[in-house]
Amino acid sequence: MAHSHSWPQRPKSSEAGLNPHVSVDCVIFGFDEGELKVLLIERNLQKTDHESRKFSLPGNLVDDNEDLDTSAKRILKELTNLENIYMEQFFAFGDPNRVKSSSDAQWLNAVRELPTARVITVAYYSLVKIADSEPAAASFARKAFWCPVSEVPALAFDHNQILDKARQSLKIKLRMQPVGFELLPEKFTLGQLQRVYETILGTSLDKRNFRRKILNKGFLKALPEKQKGVPHKRALLYEFDKVTYDRLSSEQFNFDF
Amino acid sequence: MAHSHSWPQRPKSSEAGLNPHVSVDCVIFGFDEGELKVLLIERNLQKTDHESRKFSLPGNLVDDNEDLDTSAKRILKELTNLENIYMEQFFAFGDPNRVKSSSDAQWLNAVRELPTARVITVAYYSLVKIADSEPAAASFARKAFWCPVSEVPALAFDHNQILDKARQSLKIKLRMQPVGFELLPEKFTLGQLQRVYETILGTSLDKRNFRRKILNKGFLKALPEKQKGVPHKRALLYEFDKVTYDRLSSEQFNFDF
DNA sequence: TTTTCATAGTGTTGTTTTAACACTTAACTT
């Protein structure tokens, strides 16, 4: 057996300084116009990179002394200027060739002026209220934009795979916890919430059954207010009642949807 | 904003060769004597380390060119001599001080003869049939042993936290997919399976309801065989019918327990 | 001003799933 059993220990090859790089990538979900969207960034490609993929998920190498969560929050803050955002770490991607073997390897090496070193990435997804987020591109030279998940092009590295896994994880999460409202404004209608569920779960839901079920959970508070400016009947607005939710949670209720 | 938006890019400090180390830690679960157990290893402590914690989860630094999953499989193979084991990556732990600040830091540095560098770990849990695994300690100088999860002592680094998160993740998994049988021999009784569920979920279940529910799923096949050598009525043996399970899965059934 | 369009809002019923509940049987041990 070639490998040592006495851990921790440096593998031989790391003495050459080839420790992996560690990055954090963020799948930032938003919901708008009845669609699930994801924040992509346009990369600064060199002229010689005409074949490379132009878009990627936002990400950063993790700073020394920086926690993974902190790194993810930093990315979010930079791109959306939002803090205190719902965020979940969902997977670490560590295929040794996930960066090296991609069509972007040449570009990457050029930028880094380094021997090719692998990059292990820890991926997070976040749910943001698009309306609250600053126009993403405004604050940065780097272009960022909301892209409907159904129209996401081929992305750099393994980012399409990361996005797929994020969608899966979110789907599972939504079935277990009421995170849907994180994608909506503070005050929202049941119709909007239903569309969030339908979009993420990929099913259509019966309106009456949905309303009964979600209202019976007890964590939605009806407001004495209605929607304005819609070209049809105004819907009652609701908000998520965190205090009640926390109380119910601690009393061991299930929130499976 | 101190941080760059052009990613990927090397953080300044990494030029000094302080890239994080990346390890994989494994929470290897077994089930025996009606208890959930976890495989711990006893560490080779120096004489000067009389205050350090003696036990840890098995783990390894990830080799260059080694996939994370591969690394986890390697740990399993080394400790249990088992392959093709059920395994799930469940979380990456990256607190910059998770290793440095522990009471083991001094020891760690001594062994490594390195400036203190952080270690980011990607954690997996595995479900193994204890009976099939070789006596864990036999093949290695390093002592490994099965420890009931209820009796796990203070472990090195943040390993107690990793174990807790593994248990949570497993609980969620078990509610969504029938992984319980992975902890049992190929042929098992419904009583054994029920004890697995009760142990992992932390509840007690009604025997008749449990049987009806699990048998109705359709993926357990009754064998024409009974238990032997028990001091009471012999139970019918069952096995997990993977072919049927896969078929049912693809037909979009839910397996929520 | 009338019509049209889009979404809000609302109950019932049959079916399925769940939770609660107790006794008899079989195999070994004492």
Next chain:
DNA sequence: AAGTTAAGTGTTAAAACAACACTATGAAAA
């Protein structure tokens, strides 16, 4: 022979679920 342990088995009331269609309202279009 008696004791111990776990296996195995059905019913019922309550809850959750799925399927289903119409009216109400507000704006825009005609």
